[in-house]
Amino acid sequence: xxxxxxxxxxxxxxxxxxxxxxxxxxxxxxxxxxxxxxxxxxxxxxxxxxxxxxxxxxxxxxxxxxxxxxxxxxxxxxxxxxxxxxxxxxxxxxxxxxxxxxxxxxxxxxxxxxxxxxxxxxxxxxxxxxxxxxxxxxxxxxxxxxxxxxxxxxxxxxxxxxxxxxxxxxxxxxxxxxxxxxxxxxxxxxxxxxxxxxxxxxxxxxxxxxxxxxxxxxxxxxxxxxxxxxxxxxxxxxxxxxxxxxxxxxxxxxxxxxxxxxxxxxxxxxxxxxxxxxxxxxxxxx
Amino acid sequence: xxxxxxxxxxxxxxxxxxxxxxxxxxxxxxxxxxxxxxxxxxxxxxxxxxxxxxxxxxxxxxxxxxxxxxxxxxxxxxxxxxxxxxxxxxxxxxxxxxxxxxxxxxxxxxxxxxxxxxxxxxxxxxxxxxxxxxxxxxxxxxxxxxxxxxxxxxxxxxxxxxxxxxxxxxxxxxxxxxxxxxxxxxxxxxxxxxxxxxxxxxxxxxxxxxxxxxxxxxxxxxxxxxxxxxxxxxxxxxxxxxxxxxxxxxxxxxxxxxxxxxxx
Ligand SMILES: Nc1ncnc2c1ncn2[C@@H]1O[C@H](COP(=O)(O)OP(=O)(O)O)[C@@H](O)[C@H]1O
Ligand SMILES: [Mg+2]
Numbered sequence: 001x002x003x004x005x006x007x008x009x010x011x012x013x014x015x016x017x018x019x020x021x022x023x024x025x026x027x028x029x030x031x032x033x034x035x036x037x038x039x040x041x042x043x044x045x046x047x048x049x050x051x052x053x054x055x056x057x058x059x060x061x062x063x064x065x066x067x068x069x070x071x072x073x074x075x076x077x078x079x080x081x082x083x084x085x086x087x088x089x090x091x092x093x094x095x096x097x098x099x100x101x102x103x104x105x106x107x108x109x110x111x112x113x114x115x116x117x118x119x120x121x122x123x124x125x126x127x128x129x130x131x132x133x134x135x136x137x138x139x140x141x142x143x144x145x146x147x148x149x150x151x152x153x154x155x156x157x158x159x160x161x162x163x164x165x166x167x168x169x170x171x172x173x174x175x176x177x178x179x180x181x182x183x184x185x186x187x188x189x190x191x192x193x194x195x196x197x198x199x200x201x202x203x204x205x206x207x208x209x210x211x212x213x214x215x216x217x218x219x220x221x222x223x224x225x226x227x228x229x230x231x232x233x234x235x236x237x238x239x240x241x242x243x244x245x246x247x248x249x250x251x252x253x254x255x256x257x258x259x260x261x262x263x264x265x266x267x268x269x270x271x272x273x274x275x276x277x278x279x280x281x282x283x284x285x286x
Numbered sequence: 287x288x289x290x291x292x293x294x295x296x297x298x299x300x301x302x303x304x305x306x307x308x309x310x311x312x313x314x315x316x317x318x319x320x321x322x323x324x325x326x327x328x329x330x331x332x333x334x335x336x337x338x339x340x341x342x343x344x345x346x347x348x349x350x351x352x353x354x355x356x357x358x359x360x361x362x363x364x365x366x367x368x369x370x371x372x373x374x375x376x377x378x379x380x381x382x383x384x385x386x387x388x389x390x391x392x393x394x395x396x397x398x399x400x401x402x403x404x405x406x407x408x409x410x411x412x413x414x415x416x417x418x419x420x421x422x423x424x425x426x427x428x429x430x431x432x433x434x435x436x437x438x439x440x441x442x443x444x445x446x447x448x449x450x451x452x453x454x455x456x457x458x459x460x461x462x463x464x465x466x467x468x469x470x471x472x473x474x475x476x477x478x479x480x481x482x483x484x485x486x487x488x489x490x491x492x493x494x495x496x497x498x499x500x501x502x503x504x505x506x507x508x509x510x511x512x513x514x515x516x517x518x519x520x521x522x523x524x525x526x527x528x529x530x531x532x533x534x535x536x537x538x539x540x541x542x543x544x545x546x547x548x549x550x
Pocket of ligand 1: 307308309314315316335336337338339340341342343505
């Protein structure tokens with residue numbers, strides 16, 4: 001783009017239209033983007049159906065898709081209740097992990113003494129298998145909500161801290177120096193430069209964290225619970241009720257997918273500048 | 287504290303400045319025996335081989351770095367920390383990607399808590415002055431390199447700083463855009479009468495824009511020579527290039543730097 005200093009008020013070609021594609025175009029774009037994963041999913045379901053229909057595997061080991069769906073239809077209320085319990089534990093764990101993780105990252109980035117102290121502890125906490133400490137948490141905290149949320153927090157915390165620390169450190173040092181020449185204090189620099197600049201990193205961590213939080217909640221439920229999808233799966237396992245087991249698994253994955261998509265949606269909403277930079281086709285390429 | 291330095295009229299003054307960086311592996315002397323006096327309203331260009339301490343020199347003036355020895359004065363006052371009475375432009379525009387061009391310029395006003403209507407007025411002036419009209423609401427990724435650098439220049443000029451520090455501001459631009467911005471910078475300098483320190487790799491750019499050119503030696507950076515360009519302040523691009531003063535200045539710089547580093 002050559003400068004136009006002699007002829008002011010040049011229209012910014014394409015910017016306005018690009019930001020507002022028509023509804024039809026948007027639907028077409030969505031289809032173009034998503035047909036491959038949808039096709040893969042359909043193929044997997046077909047394979048599942050084919051294997052069970054041909055009786056390659058005994059029905060009590062792998063139930064047919066139809067049987068699984070039927071269970072989901074028959075026991076909707078039951079599944080719905082336990083899904084909600086697991087979702088609640090997951091969300092609570094995710095939110096706590098996010099708040100605490102972001103705060104910890106900020107403190108660590110601003111104080112190297114804190115960073116040197118906390119980093120090894122964090123790493124140690126991360127490498128302990130959560131499955132192994134879940135029973136201990138049940139002993140300490142009982143059968144209620146608490147141990148599930150704690151496991152979810154423990155498992156989701158690490159990616160949040162790491163991504164936020166990376167984001168806060170990745171800020172252009174020249175931008176920080178510029179801020180100093182503007183007379184900005186540390187708080188202003190943080191609020192207007194460092195924090196917003198770190199958000200793309202944070203969101204990539206949040207996407208990992210939210211899926212891990214589901215795992216955390218379910219692990220907590222496995223160890224000792226009387227509700228939640230982990231409990232449903234354990235009960236089904238004990239009764240050799242594989243259709244219910246599969247239904248539980250399916251719903252559980254669905255929670256993860258939906259939460260992931262929600263975080264991605266929040267990212268697009270909060271960081272439109274970042275999403276548009278990674279850009280869905282600014283111009284068409286060959 | 288700020289004694290009026292009217293006798294010097296000095297805008298920027300360095301006395302026997304040295305800067306040593308101590309890293310774990312080795313000590314680097316970036317600058318040695320640097321003394322420099324820049325008058326108010328003067329345009330001084332700084333050229334020299336890569337790594338000779340040009341950026342370090344600007345950071346000293348801005349108070350972003352502390353000299354290992356010697357003193358740095360800005361407008362008569364010793365520099366003891368980051369100075370707010372300057373404008374700074376880096377080679378990379380260093381724009382915030384989540385802010386439009388206008389709001390990137392306004393960052394300067396927000397940080398300084400300038401009155402909002404004054405800031406808006408001044409932004410509009412600068413946008414017109416630098417030919418950004420029509421691009422106010424564009425985001426950095428929608429702007430060309432030249433446009434981004436114009437935004438950075440507006441941001442640096444918003445608070446009408448008495449001293450403007452520019453560190454290879456046009457280094458990443460194509461030759462044509464660079465020439466255009468040189469012409470605009472000359473005009474802005476004449477209109478605002480700001481003291482300018484410009485670090486550049488381009489010998490032509492230095493000679494076209496500056497009253498004086500500081501030529502530096504390879505590390506540890508010292509001042510090899512100060513060249514008076516002797517051209518009038520108002521400079522038409524093509525005719526300036528053809529003048530003997532321009533040829534003298536560029537020729538002398540090439541002699542000093544050697545042919546190897548003279549390519550730009
Ligand atoms: N923060 C720093 N720590 C260590 N060495 C540095 C630092 N900043 C600059 N230097 C060194 O000082 C020398 C001068 O750097 P600089 O002023 O950036 O050079 P120029 O801008 O002329 O290319 C270089 O050798 C560089 O490696
Ligand atoms: Mg440099």
